[in-house]
Amino acid sequence: MKKVVKEMLERFPNGEPPFQVDVKAALEHFVGKENIYYTELPPAVGGFLIFINDTPNVVINKLHGKNRRHWSEAHELAEYLLHRDKLHSSLYFHLRDIDTKEEHKVNKLAGEMLMPAPIIVRAVSEFKKLGISEAREAFLEHLCKRFVVSKEALLIRMEELHITL
Numbered sequence: 001m002k003k004v005v006k007e008m009l010e011r012f013p014n015g016e017p018p019f020q021v022d023v024k025a026a027l028e029h030f031v032g033k034e035n036i037y038y039t040e041l042p043p044a045v046g047g048f049l050i051f052i053n054d055t056p057n058v059v060i061n062k063l064h065g066k067n068r069r070h071w072s073e074a075h076e077l078a079e080y081l082l083h084r085d086k087l088h089s090s091l092y093f094h095l096r097d098i099d100t101k102e103e104h105k106v107n108k109l110a111g112e113m114l115m116p117a118p119i120i121v122r123a124v125s126e127f128k129k130l131g132i133s134e135a136r137e138a139f140l141e142h143l144c145k146r147f148v149v150s151k152e153a154l155l156i157r158m159e160e161l162h163i164t165l
């Protein structure tokens with residue numbers, strides 16, 4: 001597990017025992033609750049991070065469902081953690097749909113915080129031991145609910161970890 005993920009998991013654990021980073025709590029800690037806004041944004045935009053006079057502000061699209069909002073919170077937290085030193089420009093802000101190498105890194109960290117490798121690996125290996133592959137879809141749905149992520153996000157994460165069901 002990446003050092004930053006381990007650190008975040010220790011400082012902002014979600015669940016007992018912890019199974020993911022409480023990204024909202026972490027975001028509130030770093031950015032400040034008063035600087036996080038839930039507002040209406042264009043459908044393609046999940047959220048963004050903007051520095052105004054050196055103060056980070058996070059804006060999340062409130063029109064999206066809870067999985068997508070959760071992902072946006074994780075994404076903006078990752079954005080902050082990876083880029084906070086570079087971003088102290090009042091003009092900087094970041095839109096989700098700009099596809100760059102940096103953006104890929106941000107999404108990877110977001111996925112790691114929401115679905116830490118050891119947790120996913122263990123859950124899948126326990127499921128496989130049950131020998132009920134016909135319950136695959138139900139199991140995936142269960143994981144999505146538990147982590148509050150979309151199936152798409154879960155499948156991408158599993159692919160990254162080279163996990164097959």
Ligand SMILES: [Zn+2]
Binds near residue numbers: 103106
């Ligand atoms: Zn971004």
